[in-house]
Amino acid sequence: CAAKAPILPVGIVANYKFRSTVKIIYGEPIYFDEYYDKTLTKEEIQGATEKVRNAVKELIENNK
Numbered sequence: 001c002a003a004k005a006p007i008l009p010v011g012i013v014a015n016y017k018f019r020s021t022v023k024i025i026y027g028e029p030i031y032f033d034e035y036y037d038k039t040l041t042k043e044e045i046q047g048a049t050e051k052v053r054n055a056v057k058e059l060i061e062n063n064k
Contacts, residue, residue: 004036005007006029006030006031006032006044007029007030007032007052008026008027008028008029008030009014009026009027009028009052009055009056009059010025010026010027010056010059011024011025011027011056011057011059011060011063012024012025012060013025013064015064023063025059025060025063026059027055027056027058027059030052031055032048035048
């Protein structure tokens with residue numbers, strides 16, 4: 001991870017119909033300090049991806 005920047009999970013809750021309400025929810029930043037200055041394995045990349053995916057899913061589920 002060369003950028004050393006946190007990931008900000010964002011969830012969008014809407015029914016996707018014309019002129020309906022859209023709710024955008026921002027989560028807490030996710031830091032990946034343990035991966036800085038390291039070449040990642042496929043499993044580590046998949047684990048980090050799953051961590052972000054779960055954070056977004058939780059935001060959406062908790063704000064429906």
